[in-house]
Amino acid sequence: MGLYADPERRRYPVYPNLDHKKFFPGSNIMIATVTGDYSERVESLPDAQVKSELLGVLQSMYPNITIPAPLDFTFHRWHADPIYRGSYSNWPPYFVQQHHDNLRANVGRLYFTGEATSQKYFVVLLSMTALCVLQVC
Structure with missing residues (x-):
């Protein structure tokens, strides 16, 4: 950084x-x-x-x-x-796993996606963009 x-x-x-x-x-x-x-x-x-x-x-x-x-x-x-x-997501230090699970939980047939819902690549990584770049989309 x-x-x-x-x-x-x-x-x-x-x-x-x-x-x-x-x-x-x-x-x-x-x-x-x-x-x-x-x-x-x-x-x-x-x-x-x-x-x-x-x-x-x-x-x-x-x-x-x-x-x-x-x-x-x-x-x-x-x-x-x-x-x-x-x-974009910027999780505070007190943000725990249960908060993350709640954030990405579906509501009926409505599903949430994006970098904020990624457990591995949250906060600064625009997950799909970076993956696309790496895969030369």
Whole structure:
């Protein structure tokens, strides 16, 4: 996990690296997180500009390393999507297994899915996206 402090609040502060033995070793997948008003700003930018900003932040974090261009780049404009509106799961420390079981339990014929319901890949991992990337969908 990389953390970055910038004079501009919420400017790409968290970088979970999914290339980890407990997630997707050898995948070279990295996620950048933005929140609040900054996320709305980022959503309004063209993909190329967001990618350029991210590479600039990584270069600031690691000034003695040449940061290679990514093989691929994508991000979901969650705030603009009326189905999501910027939501993702972030479980507090007191969240226990029973809470998780309740969260993903079906209600009649209605079933819940997504990263919030995954026991293994909750919180920062967008499970299906990462799996699709690994399987070259």
